Amino acid sequence: MDKKPCIFQETEVRKGPWTMEEDLILINYIANHGEGVWNSLARSAGLKRTGKSCRLRWLNYLRPDVRRGNITTEEQLLIMDLHAKWGNRWSKIAKHLPGRTDNEIKNYWRTRIQKHMKQAETTFTGRISERGNDQASTSNLSGCYPTDHTAESYSPPSFNMGVENFQGPFPHETNDINIWNMEDIWSMQLLNGD
């Protein structure tokens, strides 16, 4: 990969997946200096990333209060409700779901809810054309909300951001060297001192 360091790589901005080292650097830096001007933070921390990238990584992934795991039924309904009110104002919606990020909600909406609604729409309009629209009401969509495993398999309102309880950001733990979890990162961060 980086076997041939060249002069350009020195100033080159890194893109793509974050490495554990980068995560650690960012966490350590923020732990010591706090969040700030992201561009200068990236530079001062020695990260070859844009401020934007650092901010995104921190907010969506590294922040200690980021809650990971499947969306609960309550959250699901809240998302539906708020989306009906505000539309695609993901950050606004996210503010009402503690620990959830706008990115996560957005992804959830696009991949699950939107899909289900689309399916519902096609079957629904199919039914309408079959037997009239006597059942036509938007509230019918509520019966089509995804109530699949994602909501059922979610364990814990008792979620605790304590390091020992945190399950890590990755849904699938593997032996891959590039895969680490937040427990690793936070414990290493603790070892590195405040």
Added chain:
DNA sequence: AATACCTCCAACCGCAAGCAG
């Protein structure tokens, strides 16, 4: 077992708003 297809999500991009000089 191989591979084609699908799903999900982390991360990027572009744009607009806010703010300081």
Added chain:
DNA sequence: CCTGCTTGCGGTTGGAGGTAT
């Protein structure tokens, strides 16, 4: 007011992992 910089937001994409054939 204008300009340049930073941040925040929403849309989109690439790729890893899972599933179907």
